Amino acid sequence: MRGIAGRTAEGADAIVLSGGYDDIDRGDEIVYTGEGGLDGNGRNVGDQELTGGNAALVTSQLEGLPVRVIRGSELQSAFAPSTGYRYDGLFYVEDHWHERPPEHGFLRYRYRLVRASDDGEMLVPPPPLPPDVPPRVPTTIQRLVRSTEVAKAVKALHDHQCQVCGSRIELGDGRSYSEAAHIRPLGVPHNGPDDPANLLCLCPNDHVRFDYGAIFIAAGGVVVDAASGVEIGHLRTNPDHHVGDEFLAYHRAHWAGGTGV
Numbered sequence: 001m002r003g004i005a006g007r008t009a010e011g012a013d014a015i016v017l018s019g020g021y022d023d024i025d026r027g028d029e030i031v032y033t034g035e036g037g038l039d040g041n042g043r044n045v046g047d048q049e050l051t052g053g054n055a056a057l058v059t060s061q062l063e064g065l066p067v068r069v070i071r072g073s074e075l076q077s078a079f080a081p082s083t084g085y086r087y088d089g090l091f092y093v094e095d096h097w098h099e100r101p102p103e104h105g106f107l108r109y110r111y112r113l114v115r116a117s118d119d120g121e122m123l124v125p126p127p128p129l130p131p132d133v134p135p136r137v138p139t140t141i142q143r144l145v146r147s148t149e150v151a152k153a154v155k156a157l158h159d160h161q162c163q164v165c166g167s168r169i170e171l172g173d174g175r176s177y178s179e180a181a182h183i184r185p186l187g188v189p190h191n192g193p194d195d196p197a198n199l200l201c202l203c204p205n206d207h208v209r210f211d212y213g214a215i216f217i218a219a220g221g222v223v224v225d226a227a228s229g230v231e232i233g234h235l236r237t238n239p240d241h242h243v244g245d246e247f248l249a250y251h252r253a254h255w256a257g258g259t260g261v
């Protein structure tokens with residue numbers, strides 16, 4: 001038993017981790033590989049598709065729906081049960097992306113899941129609070145932690161003007177609002193640096209588009225709409241803010257257009 005229970009429309013009810021895929025299991029944090037692409041002997045023989053359980057997990061992320069996690073004893077992990085299968089609680093899908101591991105070159109979908117707190121609250125970031133507002137509930141910590149001094153500096157350099165669309169959100173009290181987007185995400189398995197070269201100053205809309213791969217930055221700073229392939233502008237630059245091409249390439253490889261660029 002291994003795989004994803006659920007449908008695209010409703011989201012995934014449960015996933016089973018039981019080895020055979022290159023999942024990463026850190027207990028409260030899991031990087032789960034989608035289903036498909038293997039033959040009966042567990043060899044990588046084809047691309048995975050964003051259908052069935054793989055699409056259901058994306059629905060779970062978009063809708064913020066919890067997923068039951070079940071671990072089997074065959075899982076290569078310190079958190080595997082000694083025998084049989086064990087229900088290990090509710091998790092939320094915090095992120096998904098795609099990649100072609102060089103070992104076999106086939107398209108794989110991957111999902112980062114974070115365990116829900118005991119009261120079932122999401123651990124994934126909720127909508128951001130305005131700047132300088134301290135967290136009121138523990139579940140906001142993850143996002144606010146990421147609003148580091150580095151992020152503040154990048155946002156200040158751009159004076160909160162979105163590097164994609166040029167808009168600036170005025171809060172009405174003299175302050176402006178923007179978000180610092182990590183191009184290559186922090187944390188397992190991406191391990192992007194918290195460095196200005198790995199950050200963009202974006203409006204919330206373009207932050208979401210960028211995080212889901214709805215837009216990506218092609219060579220020369222061209223902003224591309226992933227669905228249509230149309231160039232929609234140029235990344236706004238600031239001479240004091242170098243953006244790393246290697247991070248933009250990583251973003252394109254893992255999110256742009258859902259099937260790789």
Ligand SMILES: [Zn+2]
Nearest residue numbers: 162165203206
């Ligand atoms: Zn924008």
